[in-house]
Each structure stands twice: as C-alpha cells, then as structure tokens.
Amino acid sequence: EMMGRPLEECETLGQVQHTSTVQVQGWCDGKGFRAVVKEW
Numbered sequence: 416e417m418m419g420r421p422l423e424e425c426e427t428l429g430q431v432q433h434t435s436t437v438q439v440q441g442w443c444d445g446k447g448f449r450a451v452v453k454e455w
Contacts, residue, residue, distance in 0.1 A: 440454055
C-alpha cells in the first residue's frame with residue numbers, strides 16, 4: 416500500500432494546474448529509485 420501511494424499522489428498532482436503550484440511533468444519508478452519530475 417505504501418509503495419503505490421506516492422505514484423497515486425503524482426498522478427493527482429499532475430492534474431493540478433494553478434499559478435501557485437509547480438507543475439508535475441512526470442515520475443520515474445525504478446529499482447530502488449524514485450523521482451518526481453517537476454517544472455522549474
């Protein structure tokens with residue numbers, strides 16, 4: 416359950432579009448590695 420939650424949160428955050436938030440562009444989920452790709 417804990418492993419899937421961050422990906423679910425990334426999917427939700429990827430749908431948020433607001434001037435006060437940084438846009439989530441995507442994510443990577445590899446062996447022992449996770450990263451969220453955000454607009455900067």
